[in-house]
Amino acid sequence: MKWKRLVTLAALAALAMGSGPVARAQTNPAVGATEQAGSSQNRSTEDPRPHLGFEDYLAEAMRFNLDLAAQRATVAIVHAGLTTAAQRPDWSADFGLPVVDLSGQGNPTTFSIGLDAPVELGGKRGHRMRAAKQDLSAANADYDDAVRQLRATATGAFIDALSARAILVSKHKSSGELDRIVSVNEERHRVGEIGEIELVQSRVEREQFEADLILAEANVVSADLVLGQVLGKPERIADRLPVPDGTLDIPVRTFDVAQLVVTALERRPDVLSKQRGLKAAELRIELANVNFFRT
Numbered sequence: 001m002k003w004k005r006l007v008t009l010a011a012l013a014a015l016a017m018g019s020g021p022v023a024r025a026q027t028n029p030a031v032g033a034t035e036q037a038g039s040s041q042n043r044s045t046e047d048p049r050p051h052l053g054f055e056d057y058l059a060e061a062m063r064f065n066l067d068l069a070a071q072r073a074t075v076a077i078v079h080a081g082l083t084t085a086a087q088r089p090d091w092s093a094d095f096g097l098p099v100v101d102l103s104g105q106g107n108p109t110t111f112s113i114g115l116d117a118p119v120e121l122g123g124k125r126g127h128r129m130r131a132a133k134q135d136l137s138a139a140n141a142d143y144d145d146a147v148r149q150l151r152a153t154a155t156g157a158f159i160d161a162l163s164a165r166a167i168l169v170s171k172h173k174s175s176g177e178l179d180r181i182v183s184v185n186e187e188r189h190r191v192g193e194i195g196e197i198e199l200v201q202s203r204v205e206r207e208q209f210e211a212d213l214i215l216a217e218a219n220v221v222s223a224d225l226v227l228g229q230v231l232g233k234p235e236r237i238a239d240r241l242p243v244p245d246g247t248l249d250i251p252v253r254t255f256d257v258a259q260l261v262v263t264a265l266e267r268r269p270d271v272l273s274k275q276r277g278l279k280a281a282e283l284r285i286e287l288a289n290v291n292f293f294r295t
Contacts, residue, residue: 051245054158057227061154062147066232071146078132078139085132088125089118127287134280141276144269154230161223161244168216175213178206 052060062068096112182202189199227244228236236242265271 049239049241049243052242053245054155057158057231057242057244058151058154061150061230061232064232065150065230068146068150069232071143075136075139075143078136082129082132082136085128086125089120091118092116122290124287124290127283127290131280131283131287134276134283138273138276138280141269141273145273148269150230157223157226157230158244158246159248161220161227162246162248164216164220164223165244166248168213168220171209171213171216175206175209178202178209182206 092115094112094114094116096114098109182199185194185199185202188194189196224241224243225237228241231242
């Protein structure tokens with residue numbers, strides 16, 4: 001059996017000096033050339049889709065996201081309400097047709113003219129403008145909160161896409177190792193060192209791992225679709241689906257929980273929105289009281 005072991009060692013040495021994982025046909029254009037272990041996690045020269053870094057992706061999301069565009073329109077509507085609240089009541093002038101005596105009895109010809117100049121008393125206009133300004137302040141806080149939530153959503157989508165690609169690269173490496181194991185076992189079975197059961201078992205394990213590899217490719221496509229959906233442009237979920245360009249190697253950061261709570265109460269847009277909304281409601285109550293008691 002000594003010569004059989006020599007043959008096996010020679011086969012192992014030849015495989016170890018080989019060119020790496022067995023090439024696989026790319027059936028999914030969204031994955032690109034990710035099985036090349038020495039390349040970047042997410043940069044592929046074979047992928048024609050546009051590559052976006054995190055800052056560029058975030059800036060594009062801020063410009064074109066549909067939810068954020070709707071929130072900007074809401075702020076514009078509330079601002080128009082401020083202009084309406086600042087208006088004063090319109091003056092009106094009435095002119096009557098002349099009354100002419102057709103009976104011939106000498107009645108004078110009469111004319112009528114009137115001017116209506118309403119004056120708001122009790123500071124109604126001032127209360128109305130203060131309430132409208134507070135509404136605008138609350139709307140701006142709502143917009144800031146929408147920006148905060150969009151940044152969080154876009155950041156999570158970008159990280160998920162990078163993570164899915166990193167997992168796929170790792171699985172491609174493992175798949176290549178399983179291919180080499182199967183090749184070695186085939187050579188060992190040929191020289192009689194192992195039986196048919198061991199060879200079949202290694203092949204079954206390789207095929208089972210192929211299912212995990214296909215699932216990882218599907219996860220990359222799904223993460224890319226979420227990435228494009230955040231951008232809010234039709235072409236970004238079709239032929240120009242973005243490819244994230246970045247790395248998950250970031251330095252560790254530490255935070256003071258107590259300071260975070262204090263900062264959140266002072267600066268978080270959702271907290272400010274509720275505070276300003278409460279103040280706007282109080283001003284609306286004052287305006288209603290003024291309109292009721294100072295007619």
